[in-house]
Amino acid sequence: MIVAESKPLTEVANLIDNAKKVLIVGCSGCVTVCMSGGQKEVGILASKLRLLRKKEGNPLETVEVTLTRQCDPEYVETLKKYVTDDIDVIISMACGVGVQFLAERYNKWVVPGLNTKFAGGTTEHGVWEERCGLCGECILYKTGGICPIIRCSKSLLNGPCGGSQEGKCEINSEIPCAWQLIYDRMQALGRLDLLMEIQPPKDWSKSRDGGLRKVVREDVKLDE
Amino acid sequence: MTVFEPKIIAFCCYYCAYSAADLAGSMRLEYPANIKIVEMPCSGKTDIRVLLEAFERGADGVYVLGCMEGDCHFLKGNLRAKRRVQEAKKILEEIGISGKRLEMFNLSAAMGPRFAKIANEFTERIRKLGPSPLNKNSTIKEEE
Numbered sequence: 001m002i003v004a005e006s007k008p009l010t011e012v013a014n015l016i017d018n019a020k021k022v023l024i025v026g027c028s029g030c031v032t033v034c035m036s037g038g039q040k041e042v043g044i045l046a047s048k049l050r051l052l053r054k055k056e057g058n059p060l061e062t063v064e065v066t067l068t069r070q071c072d073p074e075y076v077e078t079l080k081k082y083v084t085d086d087i088d089v090i091i092s093m094a095c096g097v098g099v100q101f102l103a104e105r106y107n108k109w110v111v112p113g114l115n116t117k118f119a120g121g122t123t124e125h126g127v128w129e130e131r132c133g134l135c136g137e138c139i140l141y142k143t144g145g146i147c148p149i150i151r152c153s154k155s156l157l158n159g160p161c162g163g164s165q166e167g168k169c170e171i172n173s174e175i176p177c178a179w180q181l182i183y184d185r186m187q188a189l190g191r192l193d194l195l196m197e198i199q200p201p202k203d204w205s206k207s208r209d210g211g212l213r214k215v216v217r218e219d220v221k222l223d224e
Numbered sequence: 225m226t227v228f229e230p231k232i233i234a235f236c237c238y239y240c241a242y243s244a245a246d247l248a249g250s251m252r253l254e255y256p257a258n259i260k261i262v263e264m265p266c267s268g269k270t271d272i273r274v275l276l277e278a279f280e281r282g283a284d285g286v287y288v289l290g291c292m293e294g295d296c297h298f299l300k301g302n303l304r305a306k307r308r309v310q311e312a313k314k315i316l317e318e319i320g321i322s323g324k325r326l327e328m329f330n331l332s333a334a335m336g337p338r339f340a341k342i343a344n345e346f347t348e349r350i351r352k353l354g355p356s357p358l359n360k361n362s363t364i365k366e367e368e
Contacts, residue, residue, distance in 0.1 A: 008318075009315075009318050044272055047276040048315060050280060052320075055319060055357050
């Protein structure tokens with residue numbers, strides 16, 4: 001999932017400036033699972049902003065809506081009836097994708113309520129960890145299912161480096177060395193021979209390079 | 225001289241505090257009339273949204289009463305409540321209402337006197353803190 005976390009209250013309060021009525025839009029996708037932008041978090045942010053404004057003597061009206069997903073136009077469209085003329089600002093509590101989809105569809109000032117962090121998973125209740133670097137060309141089959149692109153601080157393809165000490169990375173003693181993990185796993189699987197192969201430089205043109213990336217599937221398109 | 229009469233909401237777990245409140249009544253123990261009790265099936269029902277709403281609707285202080293740690297009827301509800309109350313306290317600080325206006329206490333159903341003691345002490349704490357900054361027109365009545 002895409003993992004995100006709330007922006008500090010003061011930052012969001014500054015983003016909406018002197019708005020009188022705000023529409024706070026949650027997303028039932030990834031950010032609900034990582035407990036940052038679902039229906040509940042929308043309620044909490046709305047309450048925080050109202051309390052802050054009430055204290056300042058400048059009351060704020062909030063409208064709370066949580067969409068099935070903010071990254072699909074069909075769901076973004078269902079927000080239409082809530083985007084009335086008196087809405088001054090829309091706060092999107094989705095990842096950066098949701099914020100942009102709302103901004104593209106509605107002619108309103110749209111601000112993010114979250115900081116989008118990474119693509120990751122839940123390691124324990126309340127803890128989320130990055131797992132995928134979205135590099136565009138998966139090489140996990142070469143490394144026993146452990147991604148050196150995102151889990152190695154240097155994204156090395158032929159690791160480990162000299163900074164791997166007692167299984168930890170030199171940048172932080174709490175971060176496991178990805179290449180140590182890869183070596184251990186390959187050893188357990190009896191596939192150490194795969195690590196003898198020298199990996200050529202990765203084709204980074206498939207990663208974040210050359211503007212936005214696009215996936216097109218002709219077989220599922222609906223146009224004639 | 226004027227006395228500030230705070231509005232206080234006590235969210236009480238059914239298995240401990242709610243019965244302790246009953247016991248305090250049976251024992252004819254006095255506690256301030258400022259306390260308004262809201263029954264919960266377990267302190268694990270505590271929701272940050274509800275705590276904030278209490279303040280939004282005019283409470284000067286809010287507290288959550290749960291079972292003694294390790295004695296929760298639903299095993300861990302009171303431990304979860306504790307974390308949520310801590311988080312809500314941080315939010316109140318951030319807003320500038322003061323986290324001291326919110327607290328969690330633990331007691332058992334047999335602790336009627338403790339229920340009354342908590343009610344007295346918390347009311348006194350809120351009285352010292354004064355009205356919530358959100359309540360511009362608080363009830364400050366003349367002392368007779």
